[in-house]
Amino acid sequence: MKPLTKALDELPEAADLRPHLLIVEDDPGLRRQLRWLFEDFQVHTAADRDSALKQISRHPPAVVVLDLGLPPDPGGATEGLALLDPLLQQDPNCQILVLTGHGDTASALEAVSQGACDFLHKPLAPDRLAFLVSQAWLRYRLLHAHRHHRLPSPAAPELLGHSKAMQRVHRQLQALAPAPPSFGILIQGETGTGKELAARALHRLSGRDGPFVAVNVTTAESLKESELFGHEKGAFTGAERRRLGAFERADGGTLFLDEIGDMPLSLQPKLLRVLQEREVQRLGGDRPISVDVRIVCATHHDLHRLTTEGKFRQDLYYRLCGDVIHLPPLRERPEDIPLLAHAVLGEAARAWGKPVRSFSPAALDALENHPWPGNVRELQNVVHRGVSRCRGPRIEAEDLGLETKSAAPESPSTLAAALRRTERRMLARALAQSGGRIAGMARALGVSRPTVYRLLREHDLTPTDPKVDPTQ
Numbered sequence: 001m002k003p004l005t006k007a008l009d010e011l012p013e014a015a016d017l018r019p020h021l022l023i024v025e026d027d028p029g030l031r032r033q034l035r036w037l038f039e040d041f042q043v044h045t046a047a048d049r050d051s052a053l054k055q056i057s058r059h060p061p062a063v064v065v066l067d068l069g070l071p072p073d074p075g076g077a078t079e080g081l082a083l084l085d086p087l088l089q090q091d092p093n094c095q096i097l098v099l100t101g102h103g104d105t106a107s108a109l110e111a112v113s114q115g116a117c118d119f120l121h122k123p124l125a126p127d128r129l130a131f132l133v134s135q136a137w138l139r140y141r142l143l144h145a146h147r148h149h150r151l152p153s154p155a156a157p158e159l160l161g162h163s164k165a166m167q168r169v170h171r172q173l174q175a176l177a178p179a180p181p182s183f184g185i186l187i188q189g190e191t192g193t194g195k196e197l198a199a200r201a202l203h204r205l206s207g208r209d210g211p212f213v214a215v216n217v218t219t220a221e222s223l224k225e226s227e228l229f230g231h232e233k234g235a236f237t238g239a240e241r242r243r244l245g246a247f248e249r250a251d252g253g254t255l256f257l258d259e260i261g262d263m264p265l266s267l268q269p270k271l272l273r274v275l276q277e278r279e280v281q282r283l284g285g286d287r288p289i290s291v292d293v294r295i296v297c298a299t300h301h302d303l304h305r306l307t308t309e310g311k312f313r314q315d316l317y318y319r320l321c322g323d324v325i326h327l328p329p330l331r332e333r334p335e336d337i338p339l340l341a342h343a344v345l346g347e348a349a350r351a352w353g354k355p356v357r358s359f360s361p362a363a364l365d366a367l368e369n370h371p372w373p374g375n376v377r378e379l380q381n382v383v384h385r386g387v388s389r390c391r392g393p394r395i396e397a398e399d400l401g402l403e404t405k406s407a408a409p410e411s412p413s414t415l416a417a418a419l420r421r422t423e424r425r426m427l428a429r430a431l432a433q434s435g436g437r438i439a440g441m442a443r444a445l446g447v448s449r450p451t452v453y454r455l456l457r458e459h460d461l462t463p464t465d466p467k468v469d470p471t472q
Helices: 004-009 028-035 049-058 078-090 105-113 126-150 164-176 195-206 221-229 265-277 303-308 314-320 334-352 361-369 375-389 415-434 438-445 449-458
Strands: 020-024 042-046 063-067 095-100 118-121 185-188 212-216 254-258 294-299 323-326
Touching: 020 028, 020 049, 028 042, 042 049, 049 078, 063 078, 063 126, 078 095, 078 105, 095 105, 095 126, 105 118, 118 126, 164 195, 164 323, 185 195, 195 212, 195 254, 195 294, 212 221, 221 265, 265 314, 303 314, 334 361, 334 375, 334 415, 361 375, 415 438, 415 449, 438 449
Parallel strands: 020 042, 020 063, 063 095, 095 118, 185 294, 185 323, 212 254, 254 294
Antiparallel strands: none
């Protein structure tokens, strides 16, 4: 692991080694004065929101000095506030210093709540502004270095979650990825927990060059045998041409057998033979074909129990289950719900074309207390429903359409346990709402950045990018 100072020195910078600073100010005289104040930056200026957006696309800034009072609303703050979102979407680490008229503290605090790092009242003290800009640049570099060099990357970014249960899943995925193809891996979990996502992560991490092929084994037996092993032309009625089976299509890659617990008993010995011999024979064919395939299976059943009930072959079970990855249901990792909900919210807002940006506290309470029988898939539907119904910039509890009666979480046995659980829940919410930005978490929680880092370590939480779409 590289020291933080070395990581800072290796960060990519502009060609002339100076960071980009954007000054958004409608007063031309003040723009000129500020331009010459920052010799250590590549300074770009804009007089209004439209010109600022053009500068953002041309020269993504690390630090922004933003006057909230811009035309056509120089006496208000609407134009300046409207720039915060595109700036932070372009770079979540962007440091924004807000300028506002003396006495207009409300607008400045609103800007800070939306992601600005600090504010100053006009008239400006140049030395004070220069100091704050230099501190903002240092903070930008520290955040960038921390995110890219110090924090461990999850094995599967698709599987969002900073709970201990999901961290165990990521560690298992990393450990099992280099396993030989003959070592079977079973993924167990309820419907909607992301079993195929975990299988795809294993394939990606394995480095195998062949394709990822997914097959659900619950369809009719005759069709499934042809789907798995292939057939020759004329092998049966309707076989008008040769068809390659899933094993051949996945040669050199990974074959994902979904819902393996529902595979017919009569088909199980044929699968076992392929796994033992590492070769298949098409229906109607007269020669075996060697295949190099890694098998990953998934089921929502207790496969071991099925073997004791005689519904699944024991020898096949032990062939498939070299190790088992258990994906926890959503109700067992409530601290991940704010992160997942905000991740889905971004995708849902774009899909519905609505400027929905957040959840009300009551809405988050409703999400965290819902039992989620459909897991992440149900959560996606609920958030999309909330976006479709809401009439403002944030989703209210009634927009979600959840039943008010929900399973109450188990009460902690001691006061210390209750306080710790509340602290962890507040951290999880702040993580999701800030997009993993430590500065945003510190502001939301009313503590210092060192305190945030300490709390994250104590609760074994890791900032995770909420923009990744959890599709299952």
